[in-house]
Amino acid sequence: MSGASTPARPLVLRTIGLTKQFGGLVAVRDVDFEIPEGAIVSLIGPNGAGKTTMFNVIAGLSDPTSGLVEFLGQRMIARPERSWLEPVVWVVPAVVVWALSYAAWLAGLPLVLGQLLVLVGLGVLIATLITAVVRPPWYGLLLVRFGIFKSARPNEMVLAGIGRTFQNIRLFANMTALENVLVGMHGQLRANGLDAALRTARHNREEVQGRSEARRWLAYVGLRGREDELARNLPYGDQRRLEIARALASRPRLLLLDEPTAGMNPSETSTMTALFGKIRSELNLTILLIEHDMRVVMGVSDRVTVLDHGEKIAEGSPDEVRRDPRVIEAYLGKGSVA
C-alpha cells in the first residue's frame, strides 16, 4: 500500500480541528483528518468513540462546535460567518423598489404607479424571504459574494458529491426497493412539479431512464428481481445492500458507510467486502468506512484512522495501526500492553 501515502494525491475530504460537543460531552475533539482520492479509509474505535457523530457532521446533518470540513478543496461546513448581514440582503431588493415608488411620487408621476410599486416591493420582499428559506444554489453563491458563510445542508452535501448509509438502517420502509433508489437519484433528475403535472417530455424521459438506471443499481448490489418489494419486507442483509444502492444512485464522489456489515454472517460479510472493492475500482469512488469487524477493516482499507473518546489516537496503514500500543490499549483496556 505504498501508493496510498503519497502526498501528491488530491484530497477528497479534509477536516481541520473538527469538534462536536453535546452539552458537556465532547463527542469529537479537534480531529484533523484527510481522505485521499480513490482510497478506502476506515474509521474505527470503541463504542461511543464518536465515529457516527463525525459522519453526521461531514454529511451536514449536525453543525460542528468548531473546526471545518473541506470537500474537494472547498470549505463546506464550519461555523457561520457574518450571518448578521443576511437579513440585510433580504430587505435590500424590496427597499430599492420602495425607494423607486417614493421617487415616482416625488417626480409627480401618477399616484397609481407609486402604489403599484409599493405592492411590487411587498411581493419582492415575500419572494426574497421564500428564496432564503428554499436556498437555491444561486442564493448560496450570492451570500458568498457578501462574505456570508453558512454550512451546507445535508442535501447540498449530497449534490456536492457525498453519499451515505446509516448505522441503523434508514430506508423508506413503505416504498419499494426501486422507489428507494429513485429517491436516491433525486439530485440527478430535474423534472419539477410542473413537468409532472403536464407530463412534459423531460418528465417522461427521466422516468423511463431513471427507472432503468435504478434497476441497474439494484442489480449492481445484487438485488435483481427485488425491485417491487417494499423495503420493509426485504431481509436484513438486502436492506443493507439497498441502502448502498440508494447511496450510489446519487453518484457520489465519496461514499460514507456506517457499519455496513453489522449483524451479517461471515459469508454475507465477505460478499459485502468484495462489493466495496468492486465499487472502488469500477465506480472510481472514494470510501470512508466505519467498521467494527477487524477482518473487513484489515482486508480492504488503504488507511485506518482510530478514534477514542472523540480523539484521533492513531492513523496509518492497517498494519501500523494494528501494532500501535495506544490502539491496543483503547480496545483492550490499560494493562494489556505489557
Place this chain on the structure above:
Amino acid sequence: MIGKASPPAANPLRRTLRAIRDLASRLPQRHQSLTVIVGMAFVTAILPLVVLAPPLNGFGRQNDWLDGFANAGVFVLLAMGLNVVVGLAGLLDLGYAAFFAIGAYTYAYGASPFSGLDVPFWPMLLVGAAVAMVFGLLLGAPTLRLRGDYLAIVTLGFGEIVPVVFLNADTYTRGTNGISGVYQPVLPIVGNFGFGNPMPYYLTMAAIIAVAMILLYRLQDSRLGRAWMAIREDELAAASMGINTVTTKLLAFAIGASTSGLGGVFYASKLSVVSPDQFGFVISFTVLAMVVLGGMGNIWGVAVGAFVIYELQSQGLKQLNSFFGGLGLPPFHLGPLTVDLTSINFLEYQFLLYGLALVGMMLLRPEGLFPSRRRRAELRDEADAGAANEELVQA
C-alpha cells in the same frame, strides 16, 4: 410452498378479492388520466339518475340532491388538497380552512358589488388558487422547519386567526355580515348558474374535481411525489438523499393551499355570500376527518370518503331525524336518562358521531376506508405477519 412475493392468502375467496384489489389499484397507474375522466364522467352521469330512484327520491327533489352534491364536491376538493399535505407529505395541517376562506374572499373581492369589480368566475378560479397559494407559502416558509406537533399548533393558530381577521377588519370585509351579493358564474352554454338551478354548479364541480384529480395523480407519481413520500417516511434520510426538504414540504403546502383556494372560489360563487363564520375550525376538522376516514394517501379513496361523509352528515342525519320522528316511539328510560328518539336532532350530534366514527375506525380499520397500498402495508404489517404465522402452524 410459500409464495415468495406475497404472504399466503387465507382462502380462495380472499385470494380472489386481493387479486381484484391489486388489479384495481394497478389499472389507474397505467392510464391515470383516462381512468379519472371516464370514472368521473360515469359518476357524474349516474348520480342525477340514482337520486330519482326510491328511496332517495323520497328524501328530496333532484335539484336538492344536485345542490347537495355540488356542496359535497367542495369538500371532495378540499379533502384531496389536504391529502397532499397530510397523506403524502405527512405534515399535520389543522388550519386548512384558512386557505378555503382566503379563496372565497378573493372571489368576493373580485366579483361583488362590495368591491365594484366584476371579474368573470373562470379566471377568478385561478386567481383564488394563486392567492391561497401565496398565503400557503407565507405560512409555510417560516414554519415548515418545525416538526410534527409544533407545525400542527402553528397551523391551528393560523386557521383561527384568518377568520378573526376577516371578522375584525370590517371596513374591508363588512365583519360579521360578510360580503353578500357575490356574483354567480356565467357560462353561455351550460346555462344559468343560480339558486334554483344547481345543475351547472354540479357539472362545473365535477369538471374541477376531475382536473384536480388528474393533476394530483400526476404529481403523486413523479419525482416530487416520491420526495413527499420519502419525507413522510424519514425526513432525515430524505435530506441525506439530496432532497431539499424545505422546498419539497413548501410545495406540498402550496399545492394543498391552492386546491383549497379553488374550493373557496367555487363555494363563494355558489353561496353568493361569504362571512367569517363559514370558515371556522369545524371545516378544518371535518376535512381532516374526511382524509383520515377516507384513507390517507389515496387520492380517490379520500375523494370518495369525503363525498360519502358529506352526504351522511347532511342527508343521512336529516333522514335519521325524520325516520325516528315518523316512527313515533315512546320515550324510554336508560337508568336515570330519558331517551326520546323522536325529538333528538341528530344534526346537533354531528361531531359526537364524527368522534365515534373516528374512534371506531382507529380500532377496526386504522388505514381508512380506502387506503393506499402503502398505508395498508404500514398499518397492517404486524397483523398480517401474525396471520401468516398462524397458517404455517396449521399447515
